[in-house]
Amino acid sequence: MKALRIDRNTGRFMLARLVSGIDTGSAAKIGPLTLGDDDAPALPGSGWHRVYPRLTGICGSDLATVEGHASTYFENWVSFPFVPGHEIVGELESGERVVIEPVLGHAARGHALPFENAAPGDGDDYAHLALPPLEPGIQIGFCNSTGGGWATELVAHESQIHRIPDDMSDERAVLIEPLAGGIHSALQAIESVRGVESPVIAVQGAGTMGLCAVAGLRAFAPHAHVVVGARYPAQMRAAKELGATTVVKSSELSRTVRHVVGCHVVGDYLSSGAHATIDAVGNSDSIATSIRITRPRGRVVLMGMPAQVDVDLTGLWHRETELKGSYTYGTETLPDGSRRRTFDLAIDLAGTFRTERLLSATYPLSDYSHALRHAAEAGPRGAIKVAFDLRGERSKKDSTSKKEGQH
């Protein structure tokens, strides 16, 4: 199969990190990523399916890995070499089109579910992510055993597979995974404003994830005043189209939240602030800003994946701000008390929000360096989501039954 693969090569990681600081996009050429013909992953056991990606998105976490910025935290939760790509719409051998819920949960790894009908992301013990029978890996796209979406082939467990309607386009479906992430973060923010008549929820950052969070907020908290800070005009337009109440430049977010709330400013902090803030950026500045603009005893939902940050947490301590991490999806409790899997919610809402409008460009796998550069420079280039289009690259000959036989 044709695949983009990341090898454990410390030198290349360091070089990528160094170069990406100077020229975003160059890391693809000199970093740990290589394009080649690899053997397709073997099916790990019963309940597993071979999936042929049609479109696979390029996520911020993928870029962080390619550019060598990912935290060392992940060293024990991934297995090299691996094929990146976890925003996948593909098809099964039966020809059914599916989207993949990439988290390698208990069911996929043959462990007991934490509760009945648990989603892959559920549970409060992550041991299974690092234990056999699979190699360590939090998701498809970070696990040596499964492969990833930046290839013509991968394997996925039945628990990860969601069949999509025939009338849903690939372009719409490829945004379901990030939309699920956005819904998850939105619901975490909404949970903290339960009972508030007119909540104000700020969203910092309007890349794909920030925008998906806006969609989630709009879907499940239509009464909330959603204030979005975005860097680029295309992001601002998209945020508005998805239903944000107020969209401003990132630099104006604090002023705007203050004005919407009607509070004072004390030093760098708002005296009150948003009831909740979704930080879809995840760096030192954004976290500091999120704390500053969130009211005392409010919640900051940390959606953007941070690495090592330098933040003065005195304000968080004094304001008793809740800083809540927000990773992927699982089983959600909705405002009306009902429980549903995030992915199912995302599939339902993808049409409502016409998620395909967030897909700005697609590239063939062979043009990965341009694709990754485009993704890294999405904001300034007026793009939101960049994806690989593998529809013309599938070669079933690559689906090595030999491999299956070996297993």
Add this chain to the structure above:
Amino acid sequence: MPRPGFVLEVDRSTPPILFWRGENFSLEKLPADRSRIIYAPEPHKVIDDIDGAIRHSLLNPIDMDPLPTLLFPGMKLTIAFDDISLPLPKMTRPDIRQRIIEAVLDMAAEAGVDDVHIIAALALHRRMTEDELRHQLGDRIYDAFAPRGMLYQHDAEDPDNLVLLGETPHGEEVEINKRAAESDLLVYVNINLVAMDGGWKSTATGLASYRSLRHHHNTHTMQNSRSFMDAHKSELHKSNWRMGEVMRKHGPKIFQIETTVNNDTFPKPFDFLAKREWEWNGRDRAKFVAAKAGLNRTPARMARNIFHGIEAPHNMTSIQCGEVEAVHKVTTENVWKQQLVEVQGQTDILTMGIPFICPYNVNSIMNPILVMCTGLGYFFNLYRGKPLVREGGVVIMTHPTTNEFHPVHHPSYIDFFEQVLTETTVPHELEARFEKRFAEDDWYRHLYRTSYAYHGVHPFYMWYWGSHGLQHCGKVIIVGGDAPTVRRLGFTPASTLNDALEIASDVVGRSPTITHLHTPPIMVADVK
């Protein structure tokens, strides 16, 4: 004898004309045979004995008894005065207000009055600093009154110090400063820089609350004030005059002191800026070249400091006091004498150079909202009769229009620019959707009351000020402005005046008539 205003028909021999561009300027060649330039009348003569004239006026008021007869021991006397928004630029010391207030205080002292408060009639403008107050009132008054809390600035958001006098038949609430309202005599000291100032507007606006001001500071009033320099055709004035009636019945006795100043705007090093270009001598040309070269190399902040440091030589040309309306009638005539220029007919394109200053950025930054207000609010409205530009015509301004705001003076302007103008530039719409929230914002209120910030609603008023111009013009172009900022205002950016004329041709055709308003100095076109 000063020469009257003048309309120059541009021909091939006309030299390039000076256009202001904020803290800089340029020389522009206007198309021959279809352009004209309106020059202000030359500065009228200043009164020789200003202190003598003040005293004479106080003793010989119009339709009122002499001031000394209105003063008595044990009375409550309040003196209110116009704030830093005029004159422009600030005048050299001593300021007229200092001279007049000192004369009033002398008379009060002679009459044994010891309960005297002096109040800056700020309306919703920013508070003035100690230096600014000292410049206006002099050290003697400041040191005698300020430390004892008897010289202070009107607070339109202090519910304990406001009083509702009543309502006009139109339902307009008249709420003004409590101390002023409860005084035995309110002496108002005005400088009538333009015909819009003075009259009942002094008290009904300068000492009023937001609750009261909103009745005439709105889009409807402004679009029906044609222009607000002409009180008889100004809905703004009609509303203020209705409020004046309420004050006359239920308010304090008012002794109105109004003054006019000449238009001697620039001191020696900059006096070429007010001259007619074809009369520039070698020295003027050298001064222009040197100033332009210097300013081109000067950081914006430093250039701003240089210009705001200018103290104008203009001074008092008349003083009249007594009953408000009778006084204002005389004042307005005196303003017209200095400022009116007769102009025949309207024009397709009106050009204007926006200078470094307007009433709301003294010692501050001419932000984009104020550029709009200065161009479409003030300069567009410098007419009597008909607007200088025909309906559907084009206004071309020259100004850098950077996205720059004074964070202390104009905090709500920043939010207005970022949060309101991104949604709409239509005055009615932004008034309906956003004004209340800005006006009632507790933080803006706090900054207005305790810092040096314009009231939260003030950027809306600036936008309303330009709403008649917005409604009237087919297109507004800013030459030399920062393009994204100009577009945010809803206007069209152009690099050069020629580009702007080319752009304007879409609206007014290939051979439009062009009129350049050569201001400052201030003038008013009497359009026939």
